[in-house]
Amino acid sequence: MDITIRQATADDLPEITALFRNTITAVNAKHYNEKQITIWASGANETDIWLERIANFYFIVAKNETEIVGFAYLKKGYYLDGLFVHKDYLRQGVASALLRTMESQVMVEEFPEIRSDISITALPFFENKYYDIVKKQKKNFKGVVFQNYIVKKTL
Numbered sequence: 001m002d003i004t005i006r007q008a009t010a011d012d013l014p015e016i017t018a019l020f021r022n023t024i025t026a027v028n029a030k031h032y033n034e035k036q037i038t039i040w041a042s043g044a045n046e047t048d049i050w051l052e053r054i055a056n057f058y059f060i061v062a063k064n065e066t067e068i069v070g071f072a073y074l075k076k077g078y079y080l081d082g083l084f085v086h087k088d089y090l091r092q093g094v095a096s097a098l099l100r101t102m103e104s105q106v107m108v109e110e111f112p113e114i115r116s117d118i119s120i121t122a123l124p125f126f127e128n129k130y131y132d133i134v135k136k137q138k139k140n141f142k143g144v145v146f147q148n149y150i151v152k153k154t155l
C-alpha cells in the first residue's frame with residue numbers, strides 16, 4: 001500500500017475521530033473491558049479537544065489513495081500522545097511509518113528521547129521498535145482504571 005504522510009488539518013477531523021472510535025472498539029477491545037472501551041472511545045465526541053490537538057500539536061496523518069489509514073500526534077515536542085491505525089489496515093507498516101516521522105521530528109527539536117503512554121494492545125509494536133518499558137501502571141481516566149505502560153526510546 002502506498003501511503004503519504006502529511007500534517008493534519010481541521011478538515012480531517014471527521015475521519016480522525018471515526019478512526020479513533022472504530023480502532024478502539026475493534027482492536028483495543030481485545031485487551032480492555034466493555035466499560036473501559038466505551039469511556040475511551042467516547043473521546044471521539046470531544047471535537048473541540050481534537051481541533052485543539054490538530055492546531056497546537058505536531059499532528060500527522062497517513063493517507064492511502066482513498067482515506068486516512070492512521071494518525072499520530074506529539075505533545076510537548078517529545079511525548080507521543082496518540083498513535084492509531086485504521087482497523088482495516090493493520091500490520092501493513094502504517095504505524096512504523098508514522099513513528100519514524102515522529103522520531104525524526106523529536107530529533108529535529110533536539111530532545112534526547114521520545115516517550116509515550118501506551119496501551120496493552122500496542123506493547124508488541126513498541127517492543128518491535130526497541131522501546132524500553134519505564135513503568136507498568138494503572139491510570140485513572142474519567143473514573144475508570146486502565147492498565148497501560150510508559151515507554152521511552154533514546155534517540
Ligand SMILES: CC(C)(COP(=O)(O)OP(=O)(O)OC[C@H]1O[C@@H](n2cnc3c(N)ncnc32)[C@H](O)[C@@H]1OP(=O)(O)O)[C@@H](O)C(=O)NCCC(=O)NCCS
Nearest residue numbers: 083084085090091092093094095096119121122124125128
Ligand atoms: C499498535 C498499532 C498502532 C500498530 O499499528 P500497525 O500499523 O499494525 O503496526 P505495523 O504494521 O507498523 O507493525 C510493525 C511491527 O510491530 C509488531 N506488531 C504490530 N502489531 C502487532 C501485534 N498486534 N502483535 C504483535 N506484534 C505486532 C510486528 O513486529 C510488526 O511487524 P510485522 O507485521 O512485519 O510482524 C495498532 O495496532 C493500533 O492502532 N492499535 C490500537 C490503538 C493503540 O493501542 N494505539 C497505541 C497508543 S494508545
